[in-house]
Amino acid sequence: MSNDSATLTETVTAHGHENISAEHESTFEVTSDDFLTPAGDCIVGIEAGRVPESFDEAFVEACQHSDSTITVTLETVEHRDRIEASGSPDLTFESNRSMVIRTSEYVDDRTIAVKADKAASDLNRSLVGALADGESLTLTLTVKESR
Structure with missing residues (x-):
């Protein structure tokens, strides 16, 4: 049996900041x-x-299906959290x-996933603490493309 989908990934690096509180619900x-x-x-x-706006067109198209599952992984050197949206x-x-x-x-031009199982206030507090200490963040977005 053949695999009918491909996994598409986008990775974004960012930085933490002392004002990160991750309290939004x-x-x-x-x-x-x-x-x-x-x-x-x-x-x-x-x-x-x-x-x-710089994400690959195939990734964007795969996310534009209401039955798509987008997995979001947030990582610092020692901490990790995973969100399904x-x-x-x-x-x-x-x-x-x-x-x-x-x-x-709700969707606006900044929205990249909806119906997430976690908001900022639900994130791993050790991860949030590391980000508040200024650690670097890797955000990995993965979606399965239907073929």
Whole structure:
């Protein structure tokens, strides 16, 4: 029996910041901005090396199916967390600044996944602590492409 799907991956590197609190209860975000105020309680990484508009077209298309499962892995050197989310036909991947994973089905140009099983407040607190200490973050997004 042949495999009817391919796994597509996008990787983004970012940096932690002393103002990372990860207290938001419905989203988490990684931004290319080089600063973070205490009000940014959903942000878990800044100075992202890539933004959604630079993602591969095949990856974007695979995420634009409501039955797609998008796996998000957040990692520092010693800490890791994994989030399962869904795709949506409404995802545009047009943002040139930030990427947001949401527990809701709301979509704007920054949204890259919906119906996530975790928001910022649910993330591994050791991971959050490492990011608040300024550690580097690797965000890996994986989606299966139907063929």
